[in-house]
Amino acid sequence: MLLNASGCLDALTAPEVARALDAFVTKTITPEPRGGNPAVRIAETDAGMLNSIGLANPGRERFLSETMPRLRELDRPLWVSVGGFSAAEYAETCGTLEDVAAIELNLSCPNVDEAPESAAAIVAACRTATGLPLYAKLSPAAWDIAEAARAVEAAGADGLTLVNTLRGLALDPRTLRPTLARGTGGYSGPALKPVALAAVYACSEAVEIPIVGMGGVRSGLDALELIAAGASAVALGTILFSDPGAPARIRDELAAEVAARDLGHPLDALRLAHSSLQMSVSRSDNEMQKVPGNRPKVTA
């Protein structure tokens, strides 16, 4: 399943891109309207980009009355990304949402002040407010992301989205002052891929709930790697900025990567990275037999 990363696509200005995805994830909605951070809000770096958009959005009321009806016309499963500055704000918004495929809780935007409560406390509050599937979007900056994953799973999350951007800074080479008006921004793009793989890999060991993997995906092989690390769905972020045709291209590349490995379906590679680790560390015949025998052979 291919999605967009929240904040990386506006389905209303680019409906043909949204239709090429299996589900559309909205930009994060907060209770009140937000203009976001001052310009400059975008900076390219050598191996990625920084953004400090700052959760610009029309606010919950206008989103529900104006944006949502138009999004429904797309006839694509909708994921609504929810943000807030307290657990109560998150829960309140969750309580107003109906008839969407899932809610993603943005618990990790590096561009705004965080809610005082822990990710798990916010998930618990939202759990009481809605029966809809709740996905917790976690920051890769945590020292032990698996611990955060276990906590939100215990609090009632139905899935994880991994990962959000990492905080980064770019300096203007002439002035040696921050390029972004706010100073720091969220770092995304190709450089984030190993970070995303590590987070998905660790969380997939720690929890049972499904994981949407994202971070630096540019190709079908990148998507397959996230699946092998433990993601059962993959989201596209920065690549959509440079290539709006990426969904169809990456889907084709993924199919080719799957075929080249004699796999029947991308999800046949799910958690494959974990099984190969077992094989490489356990050489004895006894240990080898613990590796599930029905795993497809990787030939590529």
Add this chain to the structure above:
Amino acid sequence: MRQERRKVVAAEPVGPYTLLRIERGGLDAGIPGQFFMLEAPGRVLPRPMSVCSAEPGELAFLIDPIGPGTTALCELEPGERLNVLGPLGNGFDLDVERPLLVGGGIGIAPLPYLSQQLGGAPAILGFRSELHAEAAALLPDALVCIEPTYVTALLPEERRDVLACGPEPMLAALRALVPDAQLAWEAPMACGYGACYGCAVELDGELKRLCVEGPVLRAA
């Protein structure tokens, strides 16, 4: 919007700038003031460039090599290919009676195509040096000034329909003098098609993305 992989025809120096000419293929040149996202070789993000000229079978972009992306674009060789997405955004309203084009520095980029579409409208161009001013040759009927003289000093007394592109201080000065001027603004943007919100500015209390609502906006 349409994305194609197109071949470079030529990259020609124009003063300190480069005129990058590419094969047009199936791309629509769009309205003057509209722009394309050009893949910047070796970089993560494409770069927004307005159409400078649209000769048959070609699209040309005037590029100032100010950073790694624009430098990579200026260094493209004939025959090399790049992804091109567009035309994007809103261009100039060409339904004007007495057009006067005003440009500053690399902001003159959309004016040659605009001038052509308006049948050779007069232009006032400002540059920071004689070398930069060589780009004035891209326009047929241009009055040129060099810093410290600014374009605002050359504006005629009588009322004209001003269509302008240039640095922000120039646009702000024009906005104060010519309330109904059409101004083409610039902002860093990652995508050019409304996805990233990088280029958003607040106008009349509303958040507008320059790539979708602009880049050409009425001054008033």
